[in-house]
Amino acid sequence: MKRILRELYGSGILFFYFFKWPFFLLFPYLYNSGLNENYILNMLWFFTAGLILKDFYFMYKNRGS
Numbered sequence: 001m002k003r004i005l006r007e008l009y010g011s012g013i014l015f016f017y018f019f020k021w022p023f024f025l026l027f028p029y030l031y032n033s034g035l036n037e038n039y040i041l042n043m044l045w046f047f048t049a050g051l052i053l054k055d056f057y058f059m060y061k062n063r064g065s
Helices: 001-030 039-065
Strands: none
Touching: 001 039
16 A cells, blocks of 8 residues: 555656646646636646745745755
C-alpha cells in the first residue's frame, strides 16, 4: 500500500510539474470552446493557478536570500 501511494505521489508531482503551464494557458480557450460545464477541469485550473502562484511566491521569497 505504501508503494502504491509513493508511486501516485511521484506521478502527481511529475504530472503537475510539466502540465501546469500548458493547462493554465490553454484552459481559457477550452472554456470558451464549450467545456464550461466541466467542474473537474475548473477545479484543476484553479489548482494549477495556485501552484503557479506558489512558485512565484517562493521565487520572490528566495530571491532576497
